[in-house]
Amino acid sequence: MTAPTIHLASRSPRRRALLAQIGLEAVVVPADVDESPRAGEAPAARVLRLARAKARAGAAAAPAGAVVLGADTEVVVDGEPLGKPADRAEARAMLARLAGRWHEVMTGVAVVHGGGEATRLSVTRVRFRDLDARELAAYAASGEGDDKAGGYAIQGLGAVLVARIEGSYSGVVGLPLAETAELLAAAGVRVLGGREEA
């Protein structure tokens, strides 16, 4: 029997590229979920809930027996999720808030497979270097952070903002690959050591 195909419940080209990096080709399935925040919900609970919701929505659109992956990423500072900037002015304000200090990037990952589901949370600490007004304006104006949580992309020009990182680089980009590999292995898809029948 053939191994299950991975279905990725995400529009993010980054997540697809991260799966390709570890040799997994994914079929993208639509997963339109309501991402509006819930009052009093902690950021970690929120990214896990949204990852699960995306994977479940993806599973509803995928063939029976598919292994479906969903993820959600948030940048959190002082316990507050920043979300994606609405415009360049907000992007600049987010970067100014992150400059010269540590923040957390939380990514929830969920795998739905054959009626079962499992989730993992990745929390990575990131420290930005000090940034002057000219640098803040220039990075925001680059547009790179427009569709990214926290208004930056560590995998792009945003790398020059980052002085230190403690945790999962791939988690910051949107899909923590160590945790993802463990979830997929539990669903019968082994990144190392070949695929086995689920």
Ligand SMILES: Cc1cn([C@H]2C[C@H](O)[C@@H](COP(=O)(O)OP(=O)(O)OP(=O)(O)O)O2)c(=O)[nH]c1=O
């Ligand atoms: C902090 C950071 C975030 N990001 C991205 C990862 C996510 O794609 C995005 C956070 O938004 P998400 O809502 O997690 O994902 P998405 O809207 O891009 O895709 P989908 O909901 O369809 O799965 O920010 C980077 O690419 N680099 C970074 O350094």
